[in-house]
Amino acid sequence: MSTSDEALVLCLYAGGTIGMVRKDASSGFAPYPSFLTETLRSQSRFHDPHGDSIFSWSDSVDRYKAWSEAYTRPGSGASTPLHAKDSTALPSESTFAKAVADKSANNSLLDVNGAVQPSKKRKSDHDATPLTPSTQTHLDHLFADSASRSPSGAASAGAPPFGHPVLVRSSAPKGTSTHHALSSSLSADGAHLELQLPTLITPRGGAHAKRVRYAVLEYDPLLDSSEMDIPDWIRLASDISLNYQNFDAFIVLHGTDTMAYTASALSMLLENLGKSVIVTGAQVPLSELRNDAIENVLGALMLAGSYIIPEVGLYFASTLYRGNRTSKVSNNALAAFDSPNMAPLARVGINIEVAWNLVERSRSVKSFRAHDRMSPNVAVLRLFPGLPTSTVKSFLSPPLEGVILESYGAGNAPSRPDLLEVFKQASDRGLVIVNITQCVQGEVSAIYAVGKKLEAVGVVAGGDMTPECALAKLSYLLAKGLEPAEIRELMGRPLRGELTSSRGGAAQALPHELTPAAKPIKADVRTLLAHILQNPSKTQVAASAASPDKSRSGVETTSRDVRAAAWDSSEHEVSAAAMAVLPWLIYEAASKNDVALLQWHIYALGQLETVPTISIDEEHFHPSTLHPAASGGASGEAAATSHIVGESVANPEATTPIEKLQPLHVASAKGFTGVVELLLQAGCSVHARETTSGHSPLFLACQHGHAATAKLLRDAGAHLKEDELALARFTVSQQRQRDPSTPDTAAIWQLAGVTFA
Template identity: 40%
Template sequence: MDLSSQSDESRVLIIYTGGTIGMLVGPSGYRNEPYFLTETLRCQSRFHDPLEDSLFSNSASVEGYRKWSNSGRTTPVRDEFTPVTVPSATLPLSMLTIRSSRPIGVAPTLSPDNLTPRNVHTECTQISEDVYEAQLPSLVTPRSSAHGKKGKRIRYAILEWNPLLDSSNIDTDDWIGMATEIELNYATFDAFVILHGTDTMSYTSSALSFLLEDLGKTVILTGAQIPLSQLRNDAIDNLLGALTIAGHYIIPECCLFFNHTLYRGNRVSKSSSYDLNAFSSPNFRPLVNVGIDIVVNWNDVIRQTNMRRFKAHKTMTSHVATLRLFPGITADTVRAFLTPPLKGVVLETFGAGNAPQRADLMSALSEACERGVVIVAISQCAKGSVSDAYETGRSLLQAGVVPGGDMTPECALTKLGYLLSKPELSVVEVRELIRTPLRGELTLPPGSAAAPSIGQNLTNIHDVLAQVVRLSSQPSHGGPQITVTSPSREHEEDAAAQWSWTAAEAASTESVLFPFLVHLAAAREDVPALRFCLESQVPSTPLGEGGKAHQAIAGGIVNCVDPSSGRSPLHVASLNGSEACVQLLLEAGALVHLRDSLGHTALYYAARTGHECIVETLRKAGGNLGGSDVEGGFASLAVTKAWRSGDEHAVRIWTKAGVDTSTLTIAQ
């Protein structure tokens, strides 16, 4: 879902774990240097422009640039040798509260008194076991702009790990640490960017896709092949691209951004140690392509429909491994590999899931499966899937090996480690879940549904129009009625000739009608009409000219926003107190973290209008107050007013919505 029309500013937490992106040349080659990355970004106006006085912030239009240029100002250089020549009182030094599972270090930053770099001594407080809290200075980007129109800014803080890690040293505990950092800061930030080395980034992105359960916000991993310290690098494009997508769109998945492309995190592998295009996703197209325009393939973005609050799973078994078959592999080698404490194995097979047909080899695999070892077969080929088309593949299935579809080796391994760490799952259940797409990590067999005919398209449009007319019309009291008719089957060919109807045109027409209809249904608390909209969902149409798919509604009909207010159907249903509509929208994948043009969440509107049951439902679904709800003081103001008037019912509702009433100071 596009956030550009939501609120004026979004918050992103960058978790800097290490990697090439922030390295400097040392005596023995590239090495990580603490706080170098933070200082470098602070001195570049495309990454940090708090006063909006740089060239980047004043070049959205010719008029703006000329005004800035004629003022005699220049883009400030914020380093220790060239102080910023603006009054110190105007410098916004915004601090953000960050929580971490490890002690938090503070980088040198600008002092508010004389605007020169100085260590800001921020105390890191341990608030509970393995939870630390500190105030970190934030950086803020220039506003995004297009055709002279100013958009939103991205305010972000950098949580830097100590020590910084080369990605070859990342292990399962570090994956759990990253997931924990996101969980601790989930309610405070709109999205998360993880800076990571490229060598094992695809392992981390796959692991986090499973560890981050019921994720409702954007998480993006990125890094670089050439560090930011080099004049020619890919670090700027990768970091700025990831930051831009994270700050402007809600894509509730763990993703990987590299070389102008956003991939689903559990679908990628590192394919080159040399090219800037280092990653590939051979079996699943990218979620976002960044060119002149940012093109989001919304139909491929996962919609969470289970209505549970986000949590980080904090265990992963390390007793899993990968075994690659090769001609001449012996049964003794396989038996030795499969000995305890091994619990799961990713078996990289030939081609479409084939293996040598030797009785001793199959016996070794069968014995391990009977002992409870979960063996998953994937293909050694980068592109394609395992199947049972060959007899040599079916023998593996008979031995108890589970087909892994088109999962990557990194995904299959981390999925095994994730599932086997859940004590509540039996071996049979783990084997079944391996074959089930949990986070879009494997492709199900294609359906046999045929493309809709012209008659079906016309019928769909007729149904939509009929619902619009029914909901839009006031009680007639005997007045004239509006009737919508569709052509009969015998006149279908004539209608087609008159309309020159295509699937793309049908999708375009529906995409215009459905947003109006779904908002109208939510406003009127008309559950049947709302269900009609959500069940239709306006799927993507077949490929058009040039192989491009026609996208109907960005983010899906369930999250379409009203252009005048920025409200989603969930905002409307929550404001009107329709419990049935709220429940139906959440089941269809409505995003609870969306904010309207005023920066308010659906949870805020439900609490403000006193709909207690909806507040409870939204909280269970992962909703939190955010944006201007908290930063603008609207929630605290509402609680203060309720407290003064003795409205205990309202105070209770706001408490359930997440307001800590014990910290509010009520003026007498």
């Protein structure tokens, strides 16, 4: 389990091009055991446990100069790095700091193993670089806090080179590579790797940087993605479930041919997901000098470690898609995938832009669950001109339980009576037939008469689902033992964001109890801002907006309250202002236990997130992050909570608008159970850490003795992390030692899953 200042990611390596090697010059590529893991471990950009590579020293000019003078030799006009044959291990920060502390360091040579030696010529042809007086001057302050500034944390004496051991569980331990993960913990002789990149810890650096550590669980045998099957999907889901509490996010390293199928299947199997699961791979393997594997793995690690995007995503070519919306569109381009009916969730460029208004979040107070069944009795039938009815009839025969029908255009098919009768007979005996379009983009809408004839014989519309997702969803639903009528209804309803709902966007997806009692307002940004800036319990802005006044000239005008927001500005600017102010109002309502007002602001936020002017490339995802208590935006009880949840906020780019000021943490700390439930239903994450204290909502609820709130959070899937478990046990132990006669707090911590000896 990670601590508050790091994220721990588990990589499930199933196979695919990314880890392939040619057997010889004449043969093709094939997955080879250990190659990917050993490659990652041998490259300092992926694995720098001692923090002694150039990647760990390039976060400032001073630190790079220090590294350069100690680790390179003077050459002809440039510094030449020490050659690998001259060294088995470069000196680490800890060794470097000891050298600085030595008063004679500037007159000594630092040998290749990190030991301080008397100044003398080396046996090699080149001299080692002395620590010059100019270097000595700035090394003192660079290493004064070496342990805290070291990206690896390895500066302290005796620190393990790979960090603390991490427990990795496998659903099939006998089939797991013994070299990488058969033992109960991963250590230096296993696959416990670390991402030690100061310049990549967060997208733009800053005070909230997190270290990303990762472990690799390599499957045995490794598979070409064309060999993936339902049991492999079940195993991936099972391994994620087994390791869910020990890791903050998951990456599936996979082949590209069936990657979209796997992403779609996992999205169905992983219900109420609260952590990021990212599927990625490569078009060109790591064994090739020029490849796309490095960027894809680094990008996936950065997204998984820095953001809570609780979906199954697919990351490729600097773009994160919703996994069940993707299809492979090219076998020779590095941008191999596309999401034709939905915009990307994130783009990784100079900055990382996350479209938080598109991110699918669990809105029920239920914990994570991994399903373990899918029906194999499904198939895809693609229509083509001249398709014989006899072939269709034979195709639809038992034991088939479900069929994805790829029809023409908007859902059209031949209207021959004999063909329609075959579809009707199959539907009547319980076969579920789902109609999707053959077109790359678009949806089944039954706007033509021939499409409506398919509906009349029991064929259900699949909206804009991809073939990969429609097949996976149908297989998932058939395995649940539902009636055919129930499955048909669910196939047309979004379960994991896999299709565009005809009932609207994010605001329509809110639970009924989050909709204010007043008449719903239209998603016009000017009107919404007028509503946001007023207390809905004291005004009737919604009614006035719905019934505009008439001026004496007969021209419709808005009410005075609505006019207040209608300054000369673009809708883009108005929506930006609304999105900037809403987090403050949500935080204030949560900190004051004002459920009605909080309900109103959540509703307004949901409406604004559907406004088309808010896009992934605009500035709506980077509003100001000043804390309410510091700017006058909160007062009284809200301001008094700074000692509970701190006075700084999370990185604004790494969270949703509703979570920007972490209202769930303050409500949990105060025991406002009704507010906590409302925020959970609005999609707040139970796994987010409070910025200053580093604690989760569950820890804060237990720490302040709020049992009802703690139980609600547990029901929603919250769990304490390794450092929080240790702190809870220490707190109870200290309390028992001070006064054994007083009731201790062990009971409430046990609600959170803490066990005591």
